Amino acid sequence: MPFQYILTDRSITIVIDGIPYHVPRPDDLDTGRSVWNTVKNALNDPSTTNEQMLGIINPAIGVGNAVKDIDGIRLYNGALYYNGNIVHSALADRIVDIVREGLPVEPWVRFAENVYKNPAEFSRDELYLFLEKADLPITDDGHFLAYKNVTSDYMDIYSRSIDNSIGKIVQMPREDVDVDRYHTCSTGLHFASKAYLPHYRSGGSRTVVVKINPADVVSIPSDYDNTKGRCWRYEVVAEIPFEQIQTYVWPSIIDDEYLDDDDWWNDEDDDWLNDDFEDTPTTDTASDNQSSYLNSIPNPSKGFMKWVRRFT
Numbered sequence: 001m002p003f004q005y006i007l008t009d010r011s012i013t014i015v016i017d018g019i020p021y022h023v024p025r026p027d028d029l030d031t032g033r034s035v036w037n038t039v040k041n042a043l044n045d046p047s048t049t050n051e052q053m054l055g056i057i058n059p060a061i062g063v064g065n066a067v068k069d070i071d072g073i074r075l076y077n078g079a080l081y082y083n084g085n086i087v088h089s090a091l092a093d094r095i096v097d098i099v100r101e102g103l104p105v106e107p108w109v110r111f112a113e114n115v116y117k118n119p120a121e122f123s124r125d126e127l128y129l130f131l132e133k134a135d136l137p138i139t140d141d142g143h144f145l146a147y148k149n150v151t152s153d154y155m156d157i158y159s160r161s162i163d164n165s166i167g168k169i170v171q172m173p174r175e176d177v178d179v180d181r182y183h184t185c186s187t188g189l190h191f192a193s194k195a196y197l198p199h200y201r202s203g204g205s206r207t208v209v210v211k212i213n214p215a216d217v218v219s220i221p222s223d224y225d226n227t228k229g230r231c232w233r234y235e236v237v238a239e240i241p242f243e244q245i246q247t248y249v250w251p252s253i254i255d256d257e258y259l260d261d262d263d264w265w266n267d268e269d270d271d272w273l274n275d276d277f278e279d280t281p282t283t284d285t286a287s288d289n290q291s292s293y294l295n296s297i298p299n300p301s302k303g304f305m306k307w308v309r310r311f312t
Contacts, residue, residue: 051103060078166238
């Protein structure tokens with residue numbers, strides 16, 4: 001259905017059942033771009049219903065609608081539950097991102113199942129610390145991606161004995177991985193988010209993307225603000241140029257085909273922010289006075305909005 005809205009250089013305000021809902025325009029390369037694009041596409045789609053639009057703008061409504069038919073998952077009094085247990089905010093934030101991007105929630109369910117399959121409760125708790133810091137996606141089979149710096153010939157930097165070529169599955173006995181997060185430089189197969197990568201590189205090094213089952217995570221070292229981890233098994237699935245990492249924006253979920261192209265990291269749409277809403281017949285352009293008015297409107301979903309795009 002057509003929506004009434006006002007578009008300014010800083011935001012868009014959509015009126016639904018007489019109530020204005022305010023969505024801020026993200027800055028260039030801001031992680032809110034996925035939400036902005038989802039709103040834009042919904043406005044340009046004449047079949048979008050009020051309920052669907054509210055689900056995009058207000059994550060509590062969107063998540064509730066997305067999980068209502070999934071066994072074992074419920075939204076109650078603003079909290080998300082999995083098999084009767086309240087879901088940690090790091091996992092809940094992920095499903096908010098997924099719903100806002102209009103993606104299916106089943107991969108998130110598989111991811112949550114794998115998290116709870118981790119035999120060590122402390123490992124699950126520490127993994128949440130990493131997920132809160134990592135701007136990385138989950139996969140459709142319920143794993144997550146992370147980065148790893150390696151040498152120019154794909155060997156590990158520390159021992160130069162472990163082959164991290166694309167396609168390799170690297171593993172070691174779980175019991176040999178140091179479980180103590182306060183042993184910050186210790187035994188295990190290491191992975192990282194982008195924030196840690198500049199701290200551990202060698203001359204001419206490469207950066208690969210590794211796929212990890214959350215059940216295989218053992219510990220998250222306490223240094224570097226929880227931006228690196230230790231596991232006992234991972235699969236090397238891709239390579240990315242180091243200079244692309246800080247600006248690359250992942251979707252919340254990827255499938256097996258996402259990384260097929262050699263330059264998969266080079267397919268961003270640079271005009272995403274300036275795309276207009278020309279297909280929607282009810283567009284209004286706000287004057288300066290309207291802009292002032294819009295800025296004074298309280299945002300009913302502001303407390304829920306967290307402009308984070310992971311794979312995170």
